[in-house]
Amino acid sequence: AQSVTQLDSHVSVSEGTPVLLRCNYSSSYSPSLFWYVQHPNKGLQLLLKYTSAATLVKGINGFEAEFKKSETSFHLTKPSAHMSDAAEYFCVVSHSSASKIIFGSGTRLSIRP
């Protein structure tokens, strides 16, 4: 069985400070993991994906995530937050054989000026 837990429903940081959005997963198989971003009134957009290659994955807009199998985590980070990063972020787990795609409940990121 697969599941994904986003540990924070809301994260607020000051502009220019680091961002950390936490995601833990459970999977009976070697998972594929993704982060999507959803800006208000816009469609979901892929930020980055892990598919069993390098454990440190770099995505768009300066975001990156590290796959840690021992901790079953795939946390999203960014060194310096920008006002335009304010959005909802979703962690997603999938496995090709299981053919299941599961979204986390989302983390709303707010940026303080």
Added chain:
Amino acid sequence: EAGVAQSPRYKIIEKRQSVAFWCNPISGHATLYWYQQILGQGPKLLIQFQNNGVVDDSQLPKDRFSAERLKGVDSTLKIQPAKLEDSAVYLCASSLVAAGGYNEQFFGPGTRLTVL
């Protein structure tokens, strides 16, 4: 390249009425997905098509929801009759690769359904 198109963008209906949503995926994308996103929650996969065949509909409430993808291109999702708890945003997505591999899903803007 045109993105995933969905219509209508907004729909308000009374409970027990029926409603249909339409999706046109990106040209050439074999796989099409319908998701339900209730306010404050992540999207939940309702049904996944590969071409015009169903890959996964395990979370589709089949007593009231139906979906089809004739000719393996456009798709429609129907709810009949609607319930209050069906109020949500319905997202359509498409991707290049079919079941057996995961590729990036491209999402449409969604249809916001309100059931009164």
